[in-house]
Structure formats: structure tokens, C-alpha cells
Amino acid sequence: MLEEALAEIRSAPDARALQLLRVAWLGRKGRVTERLKTLGGLAPEERRAAGAEINALKQAVEQAFDERERALEAAAVQAQLERERVDVTLPGLRPAAGAHHLLTQVMHKLTDVFRTLGYEVVVGPELEDDHHNFEALNFPPEHPARDTQDTFWTTDGRLLRTHTSPMQVRYMRDHRPPFKVVVPGKVFRNEAVDTTHEAQFHQLEALVVGERITMADMRGAIEAMAVALFGPGTRTRLQPTFFPFVEPGAEFAIWWTHPKTGKEEWLELGGCGMVHPNVFRAVGYEDVTGFAFGFGLERMAMVTYGVSDIRDLYRGDVRVLRQFRGVA
Numbered sequence: 001m002l003e004e005a006l007a008e009i010r011s012a013p014d015a016r017a018l019q020l021l022r023v024a025w026l027g028r029k030g031r032v033t034e035r036l037k038t039l040g041g042l043a044p045e046e047r048r049a050a051g052a053e054i055n056a057l058k059q060a061v062e063q064a065f066d067e068r069e070r071a072l073e074a075a076a077v078q079a080q081l082e083r084e085r086v087d088v089t090l091p092g093l094r095p096a097a098g099a100h101h102l103l104t105q106v107m108h109k110l111t112d113v114f115r116t117l118g119y120e121v122v123v124g125p126e127l128e129d130d131h132h133n134f135e136a137l138n139f140p141p142e143h144p145a146r147d148t149q150d151t152f153w154t155t156d157g158r159l160l161r162t163h164t165s166p167m168q169v170r171y172m173r174d175h176r177p178p179f180k181v182v183v184p185g186k187v188f189r190n191e192a193v194d195t196t197h198e199a200q201f202h203q204l205e206a207l208v209v210g211e212r213i214t215m216a217d218m219r220g221a222i223e224a225m226a227v228a229l230f231g232p233g234t235r236t237r238l239q240p241t242f243f244p245f246v247e248p249g250a251e252f253a254i255w256w257t258h259p260k261t262g263k264e265e266w267l268e269l270g271g272c273g274m275v276h277p278n279v280f281r282a283v284g285y286e287d288v289t290g291f292a293f294g295f296g297l298e299r300m301a302m303v304t305y306g307v308s309d310i311r312d313l314y315r316g317d318v319r320v321l322r323q324f325r326g327v328a
């Protein structure tokens with residue numbers, strides 16, 4: 001009987017079959033149990049030996065069940081490990097990470113340069129008023145210089161700032177010199193849109209005010225920026241021009257090698273000058289001098305990275321965006 005039980009138990013294919021066998025052998029009406037019941041019918045002198053024999057049988061059967069159970073469990077774990085095996089040598093899936101827009105990259109690069117030079121980075125409102133955008137910057141009400149900055153007016157008489165220069169006025173009004181600040185930000189002009197003009201673009205404005213700040217300091221600041229952007233030895237040029245809020249005023253350019261044509265040429269970047277006495281008067285400053293400069297980021301980004309149509313910077317076309325992932 002033991003041999004028969006062991007053979008069945010050892011060939012049970014799974015836990016369920018084993019459970020059925022357990023009932024068949026050890027259950028209330030199981031074969032081993034039935035055998036135990038026969039003890040009652042034996043003569044007392046036979047009972048002892050038969051009892052020992054049946055108990056040994058029962059123990060052996062129980063032990064076989066336990067062993068088979070453990071073996072089946074181990075096999076199940078092994079099978080699961082096989083099924084869920086991971087090939088750690090397969091190449092990974094690259095997560096779809098976003099990236100900064102080219103203009104944002106250029107902006108960060110510039111503000112990093114100026115932070116290194118000790119400037120504070122501040123921002124101001126895009127919705128401005130006539131006073132900050134024009135009046136306090138020495139544009140009188142009917143002055144023709146206003147015509148160069150076609151303005152979007154709101155119905156309540158305010159305007160979208162046409163340049164970042166109004167932050168000069170706001171910053172000076174709220175702070176005492178000496179200081180060095182740069183103001184990156186969006187500006188707006190009512191322009192006919194074409195490959196080099198958008199109604200919305202970005203500028204970076206710098207303002208440095210203190211005692212005995214000179215044009216040489218301005219030159220040095222512009223040159224430091226040029227060197228940081230385009231490498232050691234980069235040259236800069238100033239050409240006299242007019243902006244109402246500076247005197248003297250100039251246009252500044254950087255001598256560089258055009259990445260597409262390979263030609264060396266002057267890259268006209270922006271305007272600069274010594275802060276006009278009328279601007280200092282408008283914010284109540286006395287006995288200080290200062291310089292300011294400002295320029296457009298789109299133009300700088302376009303010539304540096306070979307973007308020929310400004311509108312490509314605003315279309316949000318991923319084919320364009322991908323080309324400028326992590327360039328600046």
C-alpha cells in the first residue's frame with residue numbers, strides 16, 4: 001500500500017492534484033484512515049503490532065505529501081522566474097524629455113554671462129504705460145522718435161511695451177545706485193510680419209549706474225559679453241547714433257565670422273549710450289552717471305544658429321525645435 005501511495009504522490013502534477021490525493025489517502029474516508037478503522041476489529045494482542053505498522057504507514061504517507069508539496073512549490077517559483085525573466089542587456093527606452101526653446105537657451109546663456117559679471121537679473125511688466133515706455137525715457141509726446149516704435153495701444157490708453165528700456169525707469173525709481181542690472185523680456189511692435197520682423201520679440205536691456213561710470217565702462221561691458229559669447233579676442237565697434245534716452249548714443253556691433261558664409265563681418269546688435277540727464281531727472285537721481293544698452297535676442301539667435309525666417313521661432317514646429325535641442 002505504501003508503494004502505491006508513494007508512486008501516486010510523487011507523480012502528482014500540481015498542487016490541486018496533490019490535494020485530491022491527500023483526501024483520497026488521508027481524508028475521513030481515505031484509504032489510510034479506513035485502514036486505521038480496522039484496528040477496532042482486531043484482537044487486543046494483534047492490535048499493538050498492527051497499530052504501529054499503520055501509524056508508520058500514515059507517517060510515511062504524510063511525509064511524502066509534504067515533500068511533494070515543497071517540490072511543487074519550488075517548481076512553481078522556478079517556472080515563474082523563467083516566465084518573467086528580463087533581458088537586462090536589451091537597449092533601454094529613451095524617455096521622451098522636452099527641451100528648452102532656442103530663444104530660451106539664448107536668453108539663459110546671456111543672463112548667465114551677466115550674472116558672472118555681477119549683474120542682477122530682473123524682469124518687468126509687458127503691459128506698460130506711456131510714462132515708463134516713452135515720457136520718462138525722454139520721448140516727448142509729439143517726438144518723431146516715437147514713430148520708430150509702432151505701438152500697440154490698449155483701449156484704456158496703456159500700451160504693450162515696445163522695448164525693455166522702461167524697466168530702466170522702474171528699477172531706478174525703486175532702487176538707489178550703484179547697481180548693475182539686466183532685463184530680459186518680451187516686447188511688442190505693430191509691424192508688418194516678414195522673415196525678419198515679428199510683432200512680438202525679445203530684448204535684453206542692461207543698466208549700470210553709479211559714481212563716475214564712463215563710456216569706457218560701457219565699452220568694457222559690451223566687449224565682455226561679446227567675448228563670453230563668441231570667444232577671446234572678439235572685437236566690438238560703436239557708431240554714433242540717436243536714442244532719446246542716452247547721450248551720447250551709439251549702435252554697437254560685433255566683429256565675427258558668419259557661420260554660414262564663413263565671411264568675417266560686423267554684426268549690428270543693438271543700441272547703447274550714457275543715460276540721458278533727463279532720464280535721471282525723471283527718477284530723481286543726482287550726481288551719478290550710467291550707461292545702458294539693449295538688443296534683440298531673435299536676431300542674435302538667428303544669425304548665430306542659422307535660422308533664416310524669424311517666424312520659424314514661433315511656429316512650434318517640432319522639426320525646427322529638434323534641430324536646436326541643447327545648442328546654446
Ligand code: DAH
Nearest residue numbers: 163165271272273292293294
Ligand atoms: N530700446 C532701444 C530699442 O528698442 C534699444 C536701446 C538703445 C536700448 C539704446 C538701450 C540703449 O538701453 O541705451 O530700439
